[in-house]
Structure formats: structure tokens, C-alpha cells
Ligand SMILES: Cc1ncc(C[n+]2csc(CCOP(=O)(O)OP(=O)(O)O)c2C)c(N)n1
């Protein structure tokens with residue numbers, strides 16, 4: 216059965232690694248829906264959060280293929296352990312005087328921030344799980360969305376241990 | 382003491398006990414060739430094309446088990462080895478490829494002869510490096526050899542910018558190396574091994590299906606013990622030929638698209654399939670959902686990513702085949718599988734590999750005679766196509782590293798340069814390239830390397846005037862519409878001058894390269910010609926004018942289940958109608 220998987224991948228922090236991993240997904244026809252990268256607590260390593268769609272078998276293959284890369288230090292399946300998932304969106308919407316108040320309210324409900332304001336636009340910053348971000352987008356659509364920038368998901372396991380070790 | 386980067390590369394090669402490298406120089410790599418000028422203990426073989434160099438390094442590695450080394454310049458030198466890297470990657474061959482690169486200050490500037498070599502080769506190497514800091518050079522060399530030769534072997538590329546080769550560095554070669562993201566499991570999990578032993582004891586119709594991994598792991602002896610102890614039948618993949626002696630009664634031939642009927646029937650009927658160092662390639666399995674439909678699967682492999690990739694495995698064992706077989710051998714005995722063996726013997730009797738026995742010069746006959754006259758002892762390399770399949774079917778390989786062929790990628794032009802590498806690694810062995818008239822021309826320039834190095838390689842061309850394997854598919858599945866496969870003169874040529882109007886005249890070509898050329902077009906002349914060639918100290922090109930429309934049989938149509946084998950256009954039509 217096809218579903219969404221979130222993988223945390225620790226990789227060597229050097230040039231070419233991102234291209235290598237992106238190449239794996241295109242080369243083997245894996246369906247990647249999200250990717251984010253940043254440095255970790257150890258500056259030699261970066262952490263990627265990769266969101267993929269597929270069935271168990273495909274995701275098992277992806278994990279194995281990732282593990283095979285010499286620049287990959289560790290692959291964690293964060294869908295199989297309790298984890299926190301977050302995404303950040305910056306969204307610029309049309310905001311005429313008459314609509315401003317409504318948009319402020321939406322922003323408040325979503326625990327967001329207004330990060331920029333102009334004569335007829337507002338830019339909101341919101342973080343949350345993907346569903347929440349999608350809900351925000353659909354609520355703001357009627358006002359006229361001008362531009363969206365999203366980070367892609369970052370995920371981390373809950374509890375004391377690293378990477379969902381049990 | 383400080384030495385130059387180029388000297389450090391050579392010192393590292395010495396530490397890795399490299400005796401020979403294959404390559405072609407160019408602008409940015411001159412500093413390295415300059416150092417090699419004074420080096421006596423490492424032989425530098427200059428090929429005529431970089432593809433020749435990397436295939437030669439590959440043939441050297443496959444025939445010796447030692448890593449092959451290839452050295453080329455930046456840009457076109459590097460792009461010319463791409464096919465060779467992909468070939469070695471698909472067949473898990475340990476190669477270290479050193480490529481020159483423009484100076485670090487120019488990288489990204491579209492400098493003269495600049496190509497993004499690591500970018501281009503990333504998906505076709507086990508790993509690659511670009512050295513941007515001279516202090517990293519020595520560790521990178523160590524890592525490259527370590528990665529290429531351990532675990533599931535493969536090609537590793539090191540891109541060497543010119544300024545790294547000229548920089549002054551301290552040479553401290555590490556004795557051992559740890560790479561955090563590279564962990565190999567060699568010892569099989571004891572619980573899994575126990576399960577394997579239990580499954581074997583319970584099996585009524587067990588079958589071993591072994592591949593190139595057995596050869597990489599040097600596990601042939603252990604495999605032999607396993608088979609002799611249990612009495613189990615064994616089939617081999619194209620890459621596995623030689624891993625178990627083709628002369629032993631337990632061997633039932635190759636399986637897959639051009640496998641024997643016995644092997645394919647046995648797969649279809651077995652109740653336990655033990656895959657060892659094999660990867661369930663589509664040319665082996667045919668229609669995946671109907672592959673070994675009654676069997677439980679055991680898979681022994683060093684590469685966890687190979688397990689359950691195509692077929693769901695019941696009992697996987699990750700590790701080195703040699704270690705694992707050793708362990709299994711301690712717990713097994715003769716199996717009670719007499720009925721199964723009887724069935725297999727009956728298939729063998731009923732369905733041997735055959736061909737028409739008449740006066741026509743047929744390729745199968747030539748290879749059978751080559752087998753007899755060389756006492757089965759030659760190292761055989763092949764090109765790709767029908768020639769390759771006949772070489773697999775009709776020569777019996779009795780030891781690992783005796784049969785050298787491009788299996789996974791199917792690279793035409795592989796055989797001749799691979800023979801160079803094999804001959805250099807085995808100076809006292811007889812090396813024969815079994816070739817097709819099409820493929821041989823893809824690296825024919827290497828006849829010059831053969832002449833330069835005085836290599837006594839024998840080239841046996843099965844000349845059908847066609848890109849024969851493609852023609853066969855067109856005969857079977859495209860109603861004989863021979864599109865793009867005829868290699869003869871369009872005009873029909875001059876019958877008086879050249880009765881076959883084949884291009885080129887391989888006999889004249891042989892002479893141009895200081896080799897001996899022979900043309901054989903009669904069955905009765907085959908033995909005499911082969912004997913004469915074997916007596917000749919020089920390279921020989923034997924141009925056998927074979928039946929142009931000879932086919933490789935049996936054949937499993939692509940995507941069909943293994944037991945649906947066909948042998949002719951009529952069979953194919955019936956199959957497609959059914
Ligand atoms: C580099 C490359 N190009 C194309 C092919 C496709 N191909 C596979 S077999 C074959 C025919 C080979 O002809 P020849 O060498 O004469 O061998 P034959 O089948 O006639 O024995 C071709 C074109 C290939 N395998 N490799």
C-alpha cells in the first residue's frame with residue numbers, strides 16, 4: 216500500500232553529497248515529495264529530511280540504497296517511531312484594508328507571525344505539520360496568494376535517544 | 382620529507398602493490414606521467430583509446446582478483462572512460478580510475494578540457510572523490526583502494542586537479558582506514574545460517590543458483606564442497622560461469638534467457654532456490670511473478686540492497702559468501718533427493734544444447750572445437766551478442782576468473798581490451814577473445830596496443846556480417862524486418878574481389894597490426910586453423926565466416942516465464958499467439 220514516509224538521513228557535510236542523493240531518487244525512479252538539509256550538532260555532518268511516497272518494499276529499497284552510499288552515515292525511519300515534524304511557510308497574500316482584520320485573525324489561529332506588511336499585501340510566517348500548512352494555504356486562497364516559500368519538512372524523534380534508537 | 386602530489390600518487394600505488402596501470406596522458410596529467418617516466422616497478426600500458434584502458438584494467442581485475450588501475454587526462458580522457466566505469470560498476474569489478482582535472486582555481490570556469498567528472502560518474506561508480514586539498518590526497522588514495530576492493534567491489538574514481546599533483550605534501554600512508562559511512566557485514570548472522578541449514582535439510586527439490594559474487598568472494602572451493610556434500614544440482618548465471626566446474630555432473634548449465642532447458646525447468650520446479658552472490662537480474666528471472674513459483678528463497682549476498690530487491694526472500698543472509706558457505710558446510714550432509722536428481726538427469730538427456738550437425742560452418746561447432754583443442758584451459762573474453770552467448774554455452778569453464786564478459790551492461794567492444802588486461806595479468810595463459818564482427822570494431826584500435834606489447838592474444842571472430850543478436854530478435858519478434866543490422870556493403874560489393882563483401886577485411890587488418898590473419902569458411906578447416914593459431918607466438922585474428930542467420934537457442938522471450946523457451950521464428954509466432 217502506498218503511503219508517505221519520513222526519513223532522517225545523516226550525511227557527510229561536503230559538496231556533491233546532495234547531488235548524489237538527489238541523483239539516487241531520479242536514477243531509480245523513487246518518488247520524492249520533500250527534501251530539506253541543514254548542519255547538525257556535529258559540523259562534519261548534515262541532516263536531511265526526505266519525504267517519500269511508496270509502498271513498504273520501495274521504501275525498504277530506498278533505505279538500503281541510501282545506506283549503501285559511503286557519504287551516508289545513518290538512515291532513520293522517522294515514520295516508524297514517535298517523532299515531531301515541522302515545516303515553515305512564508306506566504307504573501309493580497310490584503311486590502313477591508314480584508315486585513317480577517318487575515319490577522321487567521322494568522323493568530325495558526326499561531327503565526329506577520330513578518331512583512333505593505334499597502335496591499337501581508338506576509339505571514341507559520342510553522343507546523345504539513346496538514347496545518349495546507350489548511351492555511353487553502354484558507355488564504357480566496358484573498359489572493361501572491362507568492363509562497365516553504366522549507367520542506369524537518370523531523371526529529373521524540374525522547375532522549377538520537378535518531379529513534381530503541 | 383615533502384614530495385610532490387604526483388610522487389605521492391605513485392608511492393600510494395606502490396603501497397597498494399600495483400604492478401601495472403593502463404592509460405593515455407594529456408595536458409593536466411603530465412606531472413604524473415613525468416614521475417612514471419623513472420618508475421621501473423610499475424608498468425604503464427598505453428592504449429589507443431581511454432575506453433580500451435579502462436576495459437583492460439577491468440580484464441586485469443577480473444582475471445586476477447586484484448584491483449585494476451587506469452590513468453587518463455581531464456575532459457575527453459575522463460568522458461571516454463564512462464562506458465568502462467558503468468561496465469565495471471554493473472559487474473562489481475574493483476577498479477581505481479585516476480583522472481586528471483584542471484587546476485582547482487579554474488574549476489567551474491569552462492576551462493580547456495574541463496568536465497565535471499565526479500558529477501558525470503557519480504551514478505556509475507561505487508564512490509568518487511575530487512581532491513581539492515593536497516593534504517587529503519594520500520588518505521583519498523587509501524580510501525579509494527579500500528572501497529574498490531572490499532564489500533561488493535566496484536570502480537572508484539579519483540579526480541586529480543593539476544595543482545594537487547604539483548603541490549608539496551608529506552607522505553604518510555595510513556596502514557588502516559575507517560570510513561564512518563562504510564560498514565561491511567562479512568560474517569553471516571548465525572540465526573539466519575541455522576534457518577538456511579534447516580531449510581536445506583527439509584528440501585525435496587533444492588537448487589543452487591550462483592553468480593559472480595561467488596567469484597568476487599573467492600568462494601569457489603567452499604561452493605564445491607557444498608555441492609559435493611549435499612549432492613544438490615547447481616545452475617550458474619553468465620557472470621558466475623567458472624564458479625563451479627562446468628564439467629561436473631551437478632552442473633546443469635546456465636539459466637535465464639539463453640540458459641539450458643534443464644536449468645530453466647529446474648528453476649521452475651524446485652522447492653528451494655539458494656541464490657549465492659547473484660542478483661535476480663531480469664535476463665535471469667524472465668517474468669518475475671512466475672520465477673521459481675514453487676520455491677522458498679534463500680539469498681546469500683554481501684550487498685543488503687540486493688536482497689528482496691526483485692524477489693521477496695524468505696531467508697536472507699548478508700555477508701561474504703566464502704565465510705557463510707564455510708559455516709553452512711559444517712552443518713550439512715548428503716541430501717535424500719534421488720527423485721529430483723533423476724528428474725534432472727532425464728531433462729539433461731532429453732534437452733542437451735544442440736545445433737545442426739551438417740556441412741555448414743556453425744559457431745557452436747567452432748567453440749566446441751576451441752574447447753577441445755585448448756583442453757578447456759584458455760581464459761576466454763567475449764564481446765557482446767550471439768558470440769557471447771555461444772561462448773557461454775559451448776565452452777566449459779572449470780575455474781573462476783576464466784570467463785570474462787560484460788554481463789550487466791552488455792558492452793560491445795569490451796572483449797579485446799579486456800583480453801589485454803587478462804593477458805598482462807596472466808602472461809603464461811592462453812587468452813582468447815571470442816568476438817562478433819560488429820563488437821570487435823568498437824575497440825579494434827587496441828590491436829595496436831597488442832602489437833606494441835607483443836601480446837599473443839588470439840581473436841576468434843564469429844563473422845556473420847550482422848549485428849547478429851539484434852537480427853535474431855528481429856527474426857523472431859519483428860517478422861524478419863532486418864532494420865539497421867546488416868554490416869555488408871550496400872552495393873553488394875565486388876564478388877570477384879571479396880566473395881562475402883564483409884567490411885573490413887580482417888585478414889588484411891591483422892597484417893596491418895603486425896598480427897597473423899586467417900580466414901576460415903569451411904567446417905573441415907576449423908581444427909587445422911585453431912591448431913595453427915595456438916602454435917603461433919604472435920597475436921592471431923581468425924575470421925570465421927559463419928552461417929549468417931544462425932540463432933542462439935534456446936531463448937526465453939523478454940518478459941516470458943523461464944519455462945517458455947523458443948528456438949525459432951515459428952516458435953515465437955506460436956508463443957505470441959498463445
Ligand atoms: C555499445 C553497444 N551498442 C549497442 C549494443 C546493442 N547490441 C547488442 S548485441 C548487438 C550486436 C552485436 O553484433 P556482433 O558483435 O557482430 O555480434 P553477433 O551478435 O553478431 O555475434 C548490438 C548492436 C550493445 N550491446 N552495446
Ligand SMILES: [Mg+2]
Pocket residue numbers: 817818819843844845846847848849
Ligand atoms: Mg555479428
